[in-house]
Amino acid sequence: MNYPDEQSLINGAKSYDLSVLGMIYDRYSPLLYRYAMRLLGDDTMAEDCVAETFSRFLKSLQAGQGPKDHLQAYLFRIAHNLITDAYRKQAPLSLELHDSLPDDDRMHPENQTDALLQKHQIHLALKSLTPDQRLVVSLRFLEGWNHEEISAVIKKPVGAVRALQLRALNKLRDLLLMDKKENSYGSR
Amino acid sequence: MDLDDKRFEQIINELDLLKIDTDRDPLKAQKGRRIFLQEAESLKKTVTKRESLRHKGWIQEIQSMLFVPRKERSPMVTTISTILLVISMILGGGGITVAAAQNSLPDEPLYNLKLLSEDVRLWASTDPFVQSKLALDFASRRAEEINKMLNQASVPSDAVQMRYNREIDQAIRSALKLDNEQAILELFQIRNQVETQLESMQQSRAKETSEMTPIMEQTRVMLRQYLSLLDNGLTNPDQLRDQLRLQDQDQLREQDQDQLRERDRDRDQTGTDVPTIVVSPETTAVQNQAGLPTEISTQSNGNGSGGGSGNCLNCTSTPNSQNKNGPNIETTQMPTMGNGQNNNWMNTATPYSGNTLQQPNYQNNNPAQDNSSGQSGSGSSGKSNGKH
DSSP: OOOOOHHHHHHHHHTTOHHHHHHHHHHHHHHHHHHHHHHHOOHHHHHHHHHHHHHHHHHHHHTTOSOSSOHHHHHHHHHHHHHHHHHHHSOOOOGGGGGGSOOOTTTOGGGSOHHHHHHHHHHHHHHTSOHHHHHHHIIIIISOOOHHHHHHHHTOOHHHHHHHHHHHHHHHHHHHHHHHHHHHHHHO | OOHHHHHTHHHHHHHGGGOOOOOOOHHHHHHHHHHHHHHHHHHHHHHSOOGGGSOOSHHHHHHHHHTOOOSSOOHHHHHHHHHHHHHHHHHHHHHHHHHHHTTOOTTSTTHHHHHHHHHHHHHHOOOHHHHHHHHHHHHHHHHHHHHHHHHTTOOOOHHHHHHHHHHHHHHHHHHHTSOHHHHHHHHHHHHHHHHHHHHHHHHGGGGOOTTTHHHHHHHHHHHHHHHHHHHHHHHOHHHHHHHHHHHHHHHHHHHHHHHHHHHHHHHHHHOOOOOOOOOOHHHHHHHHHTTOOSHHHHOTTSSSSOTTOTTOSSOOOOOBTTBTTSOOOOOOOOTTSOOGGGTTSOSOOOTTSSSTTTOOOTTOOOHHHHHHHHHTTOOOTTTOOOOO
16 A cells, blocks of 8 residues: 655644544554564553553643644654653562462463574564663564664654664673573483 | 663663563553543533633733633733732732831831821811821820930930921811811810820920930920910810911911012112012001901000910900001900010920921010010011010
């Protein structure tokens, strides 16, 4: 489907053109859902995140605000803030507490594949990043955005985005490698 | 992937594990879309108004304020309400300050504000009845202030006493503007209050220090004279009105004479001829015959009974040697006319002295001066000694 450019979509959205708003939803809601799903790991939470993102978008339009350009960056920024809020509301977890996680069926080693377990560890590691670091890493390596696009979302220069990325990867490496060492010690 | 990314290849590969393409439930996606568009439609309705309801110019702005309620918030109304809010805060703040000043004493910073607020209230009232009440109320405040200052062992200033005097004067004058029946009632109330205040000041005599005594004594004398005056007014308000009128005329005449004297002095100093107007006894006599009785006609000899013989109830005026045709009127009690008896006031403004506040020379007991003024025909009630 061919969509108009972002500026036309923004103008149509500001005049509450329902067809344009429908196009915006069709274009960006799958991306937002995927992004939320990857970070939250829960279908219902991801749907809620998408619905709330678009609701906030409408409210900002009504208040005469909303994006002037970079509509996609604007929507991802809202979604990212919602995901950060969701992380905050969840009970604090740390990698050190990994062995004492609730022993439910999903987390039980016998019922988990290695990939799922590893995924869970990555989620926990992402949670331990700062919101901006998490945003940069997830948009860069999960969504495949370039630095310029990310800088439009976090409203920081490209250099700052690179610095955030570097710090985030260092931290992830430390956390994940440390976790692997612990696992390897535990298995001996 | 740039160079930095290569150092973290392992980590980035692990992140790829999150790149799952979970199929989104199409029903949920459709439902989400529908909800979004419904919400957009509802917001669209509230934002877009009918053409007739939109603010499009200043005429519509005014109409919206007066007649047609609009859904949009008018910027003009916001501006006006802001201005009104600021004004009300300023006035409210001023009002609070004035209210706070009402209990201040003469030696406190807000006292002048208190006096100013009283002046404004008095000035704003046009009804003599209200004026009289207000002036009496303010006089009562002055009395309270004087008593409070006595209790605090501080000396009341001359200014407070003069204001006290002026306010009683104002209360009496305003009361006399009413018809006789009402005037008597008002004068009666004023008398009661003055009497109460005098008693209070007499009782507080024990608290007075030597520094306070002169001014307090002056105040008491002033109040006694007011009592005497009010007694006369209660008996015959018309007579009191006449007295006041004459005293006002007397005061004006004195001012004229002062101007003349000053002009003469200037002429003597500069040696130039300045045209002068001499007020002759005849002129005065003519005025007297015109229906202005009392002391003006009788005092020009300076040694007469003195029209201003305030406490002389039985004396009669001596016929004016230069105005034998003038009416020979029996003088009545003029309580504060600056006669010899009352001139022991030390520079204190006397009520109804003809120069209530400007009388310069209350301690002038020298008959020689009265003679000279009598000879020049410029004697006044306030300056005659009223010797018998």
